[in-house]
Amino acid sequence: MNKKQRQEQFDALQERMHACRLCRKAGFYIEPPAIAKGSLGAKIVTIGQAPGVTEVVAKRPFNAGSGTRLFKWLGEAGIDEDWFRRTQYMTAVTKCFPGKNKTGGGDRAPSPTEQALCRPYLDEELELVQPKLIIPIGRLAIEVFYPRGVSLEEVVGTEIQKDGRWIVPLPHPSGASRWHQIAENKPLINKAIRKIKKRYRELYPN
Template sequence: MTNQAQNIHSSLFELQAAMKNCRLCRDEGFEIYPPAVFSGGGSAKFMTIGQAPGITEQEAERPFNAGSGTRLFGWLSRAGIEEGWFRTTQYMTSVTKCYPGRGTSGSGDRVPSRQEQALCRPFLDKEIELVNPRVIIPIGRLAINLYYPSKLVLKEIIGTQLEVDGRWVIPLPHSSGASRWHQIEENRRLIDRSISLISEHYEILFPS
């Protein structure tokens, strides 16, 4: 490991410890449920960014656990990417790091507020800076809005890619069972395009 790689590894370890110990949202009165959930190291070429951990992610301390992970890795497997390899070698994080609890309607998790997103944003920015991924996959509207104008609907976004700061951004829809978007046939065709784009970058970054 080079000195630069060692420095990145050390800085990322310190950042991850800070995320695990963070209580900023609780100090502001938000009812959240630590610990912060993320995985990966500083040599990743791909980074997924979700909305926030769900309850199963919080309990397992593993991003995209259970149903949302099954669907996400079903998509990635069609791009030639194996789940075990991805989880151990690539980076997975989210816009906010802790489980936000259930929504007031009782159906689905609460969407983190703008203030919570702002409190967590320095962590995400630092993760991106240190990991320096070549491809970012934002999953769901909250993550997609980091890169695409909020006025655009998902049908105008899924199946496209953007180059941002020398990195490629390839969005996917929310993979949770609560979402019905990915169950519509014409939307599935857009997801197919995203999968093809991810596959192209995977083959370039990890040639067989």
């Protein structure tokens, strides 16, 4: 497939995701459209859990508080937010806002059925973008690459190579998530940031 064909397929995929209502048809509350953004030329892809309500309004992943924290971490790895949003690719395990959870204290975690319905899009995104570094953010995204039920303590601060791609997990940076706020976990996050920095410098030496 040449560059032009790849770009056409990428644009068509974005349109299909935008128009997708599969989870609604399956009876789940979701608020479309799909939120995923970035460039086909990206060497780095971030995968979050699902967009939140502010992402739907801003129409970009990791907006507001969770985005501020994520880009603080990436900033420590030498990555500039504007550059990253312009040139890299940001997506999620499920791409439509899933609504609030029952307590209203955070967003509803997408069900296994919704994750399965949305998975072909994620596979297609990765196949077309062909990133060299994937940063799964939060448990659901981490479980795309690691065994189900693996703990954050086991994987944050480590990296693995799969299909020629480096995978460096981060915890979810949302204010509703406690893990990243626990002092003992900070060294693991710092370790993950150092690994991202190393891979980023290899990919973008200048």
